[in-house]
Amino acid sequence: MSNQDKSLETLQDIRRMMERSSRFISLSGLSGVSAGVFALIGAYVAHMWLGGYYQDYNNRGGYAGEDFHSLMLKLLLLATGVLACALSLAFYFTWKKTKNNNLPMWDLTSKKLLINLLIPLVTGGLFVLGLLYQNEWFLLAPACLVFYGLALVNASKYTLNDIRYIGFFEIALGLINIFYPDYSLFFWAAGFGVLHIVYGLIMWWKYDMKTKTSRDK
Amino acid sequence: MKNPIGNLNKIFDSRIRLGVMSILLVNAEIDFNSLKQLLQLTDGNLASHLTNLEENGFIKVHKGFIGRKTNTTYSITKAGEKAFKEHLDGLENMIKGMK
Numbered sequence: 448m449s450n451q452d453k454s455l456e457t458l459q460d461i462r463r464m465m466e467r468s469s470r471f472i473s474l475s476g477l478s479g480v481s482a483g484v485f486a487l488i489g490a491y492v493a494h495m496w497l498g499g500y501y502q503d504y505n506n507r508g509g510y511a512g513e514d515f516h517s518l519m520l521k522l523l524l525l526a527t528g529v530l531a532c533a534l535s536l537a538f539y540f541t542w543k544k545t546k547n548n549n550l551p552m553w554d555l556t557s558k559k560l561l562i563n564l565l566i567p568l569v570t571g572g573l574f575v576l577g578l579l580y581q582n583e584w585f586l587l588a589p590a591c592l593v594f595y596g597l598a599l600v601n602a603s604k605y606t607l608n609d610i611r612y613i614g615f616f617e618i619a620l621g622l623i624n625i626f627y628p629d630y631s632l633f634f635w636a637a638g639f640g641v642l643h644i645v646y647g648l649i650m651w652w653k654y655d656m657k658t659k660t661s662r663d664k
Numbered sequence: 665m666k667n668p669i670g671n672l673n674k675i676f677d678s679r680i681r682l683g684v685m686s687i688l689l690v691n692a693e694i695d696f697n698s699l700k701q702l703l704q705l706t707d708g709n710l711a712s713h714l715t716n717l718e719e720n721g722f723i724k725v726h727k728g729f730i731g732r733k734t735n736t737t738y739s740i741t742k743a744g745e746k747a748f749k750e751h752l753d754g755l756e757n758m759i760k761g762m763k
Contacts, residue, residue, distance in 0.1 A: 454755040460679060461752070464686035468694070468702050555691070555698040 471556035471606045473545040476655055478537035479613075479647025485536070487640035489529035493522055494632055544655070556605060564602035567594055588631035592621030592638045607654070613646045672754040673747055675720055680705065680713045685748045688723060688740040695737045714738065722747060 466472070500518050504510070545552040571594020578586050596617030603611035617638050624634040676682045683703050687694060700710050717723045722744030726737045740748075 451759055454758045457682065458752075458755055458759075461682060461686040464683045464702070465690045468687040468698075469690045551701060554701055555694065 467556075469556065469559075469605065471554075471560045472654075473541060473548050473550055473552070474606050474610075474650075475540040475544040476647045476649070476651025476653075477540040479643045479650060481536035481540065481647075482533035483640045483643030483645075483647060485529050485533040486643060487636055489525055490632055490636035490640060492525060496521060496525075497632070560602055560605040563605055564598050567598040567601055570594065571598065585628040585631070586625070588635045589621045589624040589628075592617050592624060592634065595638070596621060607650065609646065609650055609653075613642055616642055672758070673751045675716070675722070676748065676751045678713065680710070681717055684713060684717060684738075685722065685740070685744065688738060689745065689748065693726075693737045693739045695735060699738065717744070720744075720747075 496518060500514065503514060542552050551557075571590065574594065575587060575590050578584075578590060596614045596619075599610050599614030599617060601614075603609075603614060620634050620638045620642075624631060627634070676685065680703060684699065687699065687702060696710070696714075699705075699714075700707065703710065714723065714725070718725055722741055724739050724741050726739070728735045728737065
């Protein structure tokens with residue numbers, strides 16, 4: 448082997464070690480797609496419930512505290528259920544990919560990714576709980592979107608860079624949402640449903656499919 | 665013409681030592697087990713390379729404790745950073761010089 452080839456190989460080695468030690472690259476696009484599908488199902492169910500609630504509201508011709516509280520409880524349970532399903536499937540697909548890549552799921556890079564994702568996300572979660580406590584409903588969806596977007600932007604330094612752009616889109620959707628509070632559910636569905644599915648598919652195609660075909664060759 | 669191999673550091677000839685330096689350049693601090701995992705090495709093999717790098721003043725060793733377990737972490741020194749960057753420049757020049 449010539450000295451030139453050797454130098455090139457050494458440089459590639461260095462680059463690979465730098466990447467592998469600082470970024471979690473086993474994030475699966477399918478994780479995003481599954482999370483998005485659950486978000487859309489959740490948003491659809493919420494939409495039906497809200498429709499029913501307002502129909503009763505109009506028929507009765509006024510506000511009923513009991514109806515309102517049972518609706519809120521149902522929506523809260525729905526949101527928790529959607530989150531649990533989305534997280535467990537997202538976790539499953541990424542776990543499967545680390546298996547395929549022969550990389551550990553829990554290492555330095557996934558720890559860093561998780562910590563940096565959680566800082567804005569937990570802040571956002573607490574902020575949203577504060578909004579619920581203060582009965583500030585109209586900021587709920589925008590706050591979810593903006594904090595989630597910030598979390599993605601922050602975490603993108605420790606994983607595939609595509610995550611950064613989803614983050615920007617989520618933030619933008621959240622900010623626009625503030626001016627159209629009546630369409631909150633649609634913004635929420637667009638941000639957590641459609642964006643996840645679209646980007647999940649792009650990432651799946653870009654990283655999972657391509658590596659699979661190159662491996663088969 | 666200058667000797668293109670002149671700038672290459674003998675210490676970084678080893679792929680393992682090269683790997684350690686690459687990792688330390690992007691991670692401010694890293695523990696022994698993470699290094700072992702990333703480089704896929706055995707304890708003894710990694711330890712001897714780390715001792716070599718430490719003796720050359722390229723890395724710093726911090727011995728600490730997490731509860732009762734020892735937790736040894738490593739970071740790069742100024743001298744290590746300089747030497748590694750010179751090595752990279754050397755590699756770059758070699759590739760350019762041979763074109």
